[in-house]
Amino acid sequence: MNNLAYIYQALGRLEESLPLSEKGYHLTKEILGDKHSSTLFSLNNLTFLYQALGRLNDALPLSKRLYDLTKEVLGEKHPDTLIILNNVAGIYQSLGSLDEALLLLEKNYRLAKNVVGDKHPTTLLIMNHLAVIYQALGNLNDALSLSEKSYPLTKEVMGNKHPYTFKSLNILAFIYLKQDRLDKALPLFENGYHLFKEVLGDKHPDTLKSLSNLAVGYSEQGSIYKAIDLLKTLVKGVEHLRRSDLSAENRQALFKQYTESYTLLSFLYHLSNNSIDAFHTAKMTKARTRLDSMILTLAAQKASLTEKEQQQFQNHHRQITALNHQIAQAAELEKRLVFERQKNQVVKQAANFQRGLMTKYPKEFKQLVAPEIITINEGANLIPSDGLFISYLMLDNHVLVFTLDSTGDLQTHDLGEIAGLEQTLKTYQQLLGEKCTVKKLRSRACGRKYVWQLADGRFFVGKKPSRDKKPKKVKKLGKKLLAPIQDRLHSKPRWIISPDSMLAQIPFETLILEEQPVIAQHEISYVQSLSVLALLKEREKAYQSLKGRETLLAMGAPRYHLPGNRPKKCNQPTRAPDFDVERMLARNANDQQRYQKAFKAKEVKWCNLPGATKELAALEKLFADKRPVIYKQAEASETNLQRLNREQELTRYRYLVFSAHGYFDAQTPELSVIVLDQLNKTPDTDGYITASEWPSYDFKSDLMVLSAC
Numbered sequence: 001m002n003n004l005a006y007i008y009q010a011l012g013r014l015e016e017s018l019p020l021s022e023k024g025y026h027l028t029k030e031i032l033g034d035k036h037s038s039t040l041f042s043l044n045n046l047t048f049l050y051q052a053l054g055r056l057n058d059a060l061p062l063s064k065r066l067y068d069l070t071k072e073v074l075g076e077k078h079p080d081t082l083i084i085l086n087n088v089a090g091i092y093q094s095l096g097s098l099d100e101a102l103l104l105l106e107k108n109y110r111l112a113k114n115v116v117g118d119k120h121p122t123t124l125l126i127m128n129h130l131a132v133i134y135q136a137l138g139n140l141n142d143a144l145s146l147s148e149k150s151y152p153l154t155k156e157v158m159g160n161k162h163p164y165t166f167k168s169l170n171i172l173a174f175i176y177l178k179q180d181r182l183d184k185a186l187p188l189f190e191n192g193y194h195l196f197k198e199v200l201g202d203k204h205p206d207t208l209k210s211l212s213n214l215a216v217g218y219s220e221q222g223s224i225y226k227a228i229d230l231l232k233t234l235v236k237g238v239e240h241l242r243r244s245d246l247s248a249e250n251r252q253a254l255f256k257q258y259t260e261s262y263t264l265l266s267f268l269y270h271l272s273n274n275s276i277d278a279f280h281t282a283k284m285t286k287a288r289t290r291l292d293s294m295i296l297t298l299a300a301q302k303a304s305l306t307e308k309e310q311q312q313f314q315n316h317h318r319q320i321t322a323l324n325h326q327i328a329q330a331a332e333l334e335k336r337l338v339f340e341r342q343k344n345q346v347v348k349q350a351a352n353f354q355r356g357l358m359t360k361y362p363k364e365f366k367q368l369v370a371p372e373i374i375t376i377n378e379g380a381n382l383i384p385s386d387g388l389f390i391s392y393l394m395l396d397n398h399v400l401v402f403t404l405d406s407t408g409d410l411q412t413h414d415l416g417e418i419a420g421l422e423q424t425l426k427t428y429q430q431l432l433g434e435k436c437t438v439k440k441l442r443s444r445a446c447g448r449k450y451v452w453q454l455a456d457g458r459f460f461v462g463k464k465p466s467r468d469k470k471p472k473k474v475k476k477l478g479k480k481l482l483a484p485i486q487d488r489l490h491s492k493p494r495w496i497i498s499p500d501s502m503l504a505q506i507p508f509e510t511l512i513l514e515e516q517p518v519i520a521q522h523e524i525s526y527v528q529s530l531s532v533l534a535l536l537k538e539r540e541k542a543y544q545s546l547k548g549r550e551t552l553l554a555m556g557a558p559r560y561h562l563p564g565n566r567p568k569k570c571n572q573p574t575r576a577p578d579f580d581v582e583r584m585l586a587r588n589a590n591d592q593q594r595y596q597k598a599f600k601a602k603e604v605k606w607c608n609l610p611g612a613t614k615e616l617a618a619l620e621k622l623f624a625d626k627r628p629v630i631y632k633q634a635e636a637s638e639t640n641l642q643r644l645n646r647e648q649e650l651t652r653y654r655y656l657v658f659s660a661h662g663y664f665d666a667q668t669p670e671l672s673v674i675v676l677d678q679l680n681k682t683p684d685t686d687g688y689i690t691a692s693e694w695p696s697y698d699f700k701s702d703l704m705v706l707s708a709c
Contacts, residue, residue, distance in 0.1 A: 009049055012204035014254070015244035018053075019348065021046045022341040035073050040066065046337075047087065052205060053246075054253035056094050058340075061333050063088045077115045079122045082108055086126050089133075098137055105130045121164065124154045128168045135175050144179070147172040163206070166195050170210055173217070182221050189214040205257075208237045212261045224268050231265040234258065235284075242288070245351040247320070247344060252289040259285050263395045270400060275412045279402045280373055282393045286498065287528030294535045296354070299368035301542050303361050316350035319343075321696050328670075328692040379530045380408040382537055387494035389530060390485070394501045397421040399481070403488045404530070413485050421480075425502045428477055478511035478518070486513070494523045496533065543654075543700055550652050551626035553644075556659025556707070557613040558636035558677040558687070560606035570607035595688040596681075598671060604663070606675055612659040615707060619657060629653075636660065637677035638685040641697070651700040662708025674708055 009017040025042040032039050043066050050059035067084045074081050085108045092101040109130050112123040127150040134143035147168070154168040173188035193214045196207040211234050218227035238258045242251055262285045269278035300313045323343035330336045358366035383389050389404040399415040418424075481503075482489065489495070495518075497508055509519035518524065527533045543549075561567065616632050631640055644650050661675040673688040681687055 009045060009052065012200065012206070014049065014052055014205070014241070015246055017045075017049055018246070018250075019341075019344060021049050022337070022344060025337070026341060035069055037073075040070055040073070043069075044084065051087070051091060051094075053250050054255075054257045055250065056091055056253075058336075060088075060091045060095065063091055065333060077111055079112075079116055079120070082112050082115070082122050083125065086122075086129055090129060093129075093133060093136065098133060102133050102137065105133055119153055119157050121157060124150055124157060124168070125164060128154065128164075128171050131171055131175065135171075135178060140175060140179055143175050144172075147175050161195060161199050163199070166192050166199070166206075166210070169195075170213055174213060177213075177217055177220065180220075182217065186214075186217045186221065189217045202233075203237045203240055205241070208234050208258065211237075212258070215261070216264070219264065219268060224272055228265065228268050228272065231261055231268070234261055235265065235281075238262075245348050247347045248289045248293060249324075251292070255288055260395070263393060266393055267395055267398070267400060270412050270414065275402075275410055276376060278400075278412060279376070279391070279404075279410060282391060282400070282402065283374075283529045283531055285393070286500065287532055290528060291531055291535065294532065294539070295369055298535060298539055298542060299365050302368060302538075303357070303364040305357070305361075305365075309357065312353060316346060316353065319346045320350070325692060325696055374531055374534050376404065376410050377408050379404060379534070380406055382530070382533050383496065384494055386492060387496060388488060388492035389496045389498070389533075391498040391530070392481075392500045392503050394421075394503065401485055403485060405488075405492070411488065413488075415480070415484050418480050422502060424477060425506055428506055477506075478513045481508075482511060482513050482518070489513070489522075493521065495525070497524060497526050498529055499526065540702060543702060546700065548652065549654055550629070552619065552623045552628040552655045552657070553630075553650070553653040554616055554619055554628065554657040554659065555631040555636045555641065555676070556616050556657065557609055557632045558660050558675070559633055559679045560608050560661070560675070562679070566607055567605035570605060593681075593683075593686050595671070595673065595690065596686045599663075599688075606661050606678060609659070609661065612707070615659050634677060634680055637680055638687050638689060639680075639682060641676065641689070642685065645697050648698065651698055654702045656699065656701045656704040657707060658705070659707040662706065674706065 009021070021042065025039070025046050028036065028039040028042045043062065047059055047062040047066055050056075050062060063084065067081070067088050070078070070081045070084050085104060089101040089104040089108065092098075092104065105126060109123070109126050112120065112126050116122055127146060131143045131147040131150060134140070134146065151165075151168045151172045154162075155165050158164045169188055169192045173185045173192060176182075176185035176188065189210075193207070193210045196204065196210040200207050211230055215227040215230040215234070218224075218230065238255065238261075242255060244251075246254065262281055266278045266281040266285070269275075269281060297317075300310065305313065320343055323339050323346065327336050327339045327343065330339060354369070358369065379389070383404065383406045385406045387406065389402075391402040391404075393400040393402070396417075397419065398417050399421070401413040401415060402410065403413065404410045495508070499506075499508075507524075509517065509522075509524050511518050527536065613632070616630055620628055620630055631637075650656070658674055663671065663673050663675065665671040669691060672691050676687045676689065678687045
């Protein structure tokens with residue numbers, strides 16, 4: 001079983017390798033123990049598979065555990081141990097921890113040379129990887145020196161058609177590319193791609209990555225149409241991989257590895273004056289997993305499935321959601337692996353069941369789950385006459401904007417490179433979180449801070465920097481992102497914005513255009529893509545056909561403290577920022593009250609919200625003739641929310657409103673919560689609804705408002 005899993009993985013057939021790898025590791029560990037060579041082999045298979053899928057945060061603890069066990073069994077200097085340490089470093093590198101990767105690899109390289117010699121395959125593998133790290137750190141001279149030495153040696157020892165040799169060749173080509181030596185890089189990329197395709201096949205993940213490298217080389221050369229042809233081939237290959245029976249999380253992680261190639265293709269289409277294909281390709285980079293889920297759910301609702309089939313469809317969804325929650329809660333690695341294996345089994349069962357539905361309902365179900373690409377005219381019909389669809393696409397700091405109106409007029413706007421955009425967006429987020437305005441930041445009460453622009457274009461909030469950094473006056477972010485498309489914005493009061501990358505984390509309403517906030521003159525809504533907008537419209541129609549729907553359910557103004565017992569400082573952490581909350585949550589993963597303890601450790605205290613009480617009263621008055629259901633004070637509790645979910649009550653309302661405290665933590669996303677009643681908790685409910693818990697709630701609302709502060 002383990003050998004077959006390894007073969008499937010080597011062939012790039014990840015979907016078939018995954019269940020065998022998970023089952024093989026579980027059985028060998030159970031029967032032979034965790035230190036047996038077969039168990040270590042199967043754990044190595046599983047680690048490499050997670051890495052190939054892009055599940056790096058899951059692969060890292062597996063690889064570290066594998067290294068510790070292998071070192072204990074075989075010793076630190078055994079070639080197998082050295083190879084596994086090389087893989088640990090590779091995962092650190094992919095996660096962006098380059099210093100950690102460099103430290104491990106330099107130590108590993110010294111050990112390999114001393115133990116097995118310069119020409120051993122293990123040494124050559126590590127040498128090639130070390131060259132990659134040097135290149136990533138910008139040390140191109142050392143990277144080139146090492147790579148020019150390792151490629152001929154790898155070719156000599158392993159042969160011209162060994163995968164190690166292909167990878168070594170690609171590494172050397174990429175370093176040449178970074179040095180702008182296209183005359184050297186392109187022939188190597190071309191040779192590497194043909195070898196990968198010949199030996200591994202055109203749909204193997206490594207072949208697709210080699211193809212992507214060659215396309216980048218052609219685009220740098222200015223051979224736009226050659227690059228486009230290659231990237232079109234890549235898109236076909238990636239879409240083939242995405243259609244496999246992988247979980248949503250695995251498909252998402254797998255696709256993330258190729259997103260930049262799709263983005264590059266969109267930019268190249270734009271450069272070739274092909275706005276329509278540029279727009280459609282950009283659309284493919286956004287919310288693909290979410291889109292797949294919505295399509296499937298809508299198809300099940302619209303097709304004439306039997307009651308038993310509908311129940312089976314919902315059961316699979318509930319099982320997967322519950323297992324996702326268990327995976328998120330499990331602190332121990334082995335428990336997570338057990339839940340992951342169980343989930344992938346359910347995913348496979350669900351995929352087989354859905355294929356059966358496609359066969360049984362070829363028109364009603366199959367056509368719905370495989371919709372055609374939305375045309376520009378179809379998309380235009382979704383946009384109101386006074387509205388404008390605005391879609392951003394980012395390639396590093398280069399920004400492209402597509403605008404589409406109700407007449408079908410699609411325009412592409414190239415904003416060019418915006419220097420220091422990533423840091424500028426972070427600074428803008430920080431400013432929005434400050435209690436002080438930009439002008440008040442300079443006061444003593446606000447810490448005498450300034451907003452500075454450095455010579456390289458980056459912005460930051462802090463004390464005055466040294467003179468050699470040449471601070472400049474901060475400019476308006478709105479001028480960079482909105483002013484270039486101002487002609488399209490003037491007559492359109494309603495904007496439907498599809499942001500990209502870090503742009504999704506800023507509220508466009510707050511940007512300044514024509515000396516005032518955007519929200520003063522425009523109504524803003526957000527959507528992941530035009531395809532998602534189309535599905536939302538379809539879902540809206542499906543929901544409107546539901547019978548017996550009520551109008552409004554609201555929950556808010558929970559109790560956070562007793563009257564007259566208001567904390568002195570509310571809603572903000574007072575504990576030092578270096579407090580490791582993530583580790584604390586992981587350590588107490590089986591404790592239902594761990595979020596309570598985390599906020600207590602951060603010294604966050606919640607204050608009652610009189611404004612929420614007024615908001616609920618206004619809603620009650622507004623919907624007086626519609627018999628709204630409103631839960632407030634002690635009734636605004638997690639216990640009640642769970643009960644309503646169990647009884648399917650949450651699916652019966654057109655509008656849902658939650659008016660309570662919310663907490664967003666970019667550093668520890670697990671700590672991002674909606675805070676309900678804190679005075680009437682139970683051992684199983686702590687009053688905190690986390691991001692990982694929301695998918696377990698079943699909603700069929702036209703609008704849900706999180707009025708959190």
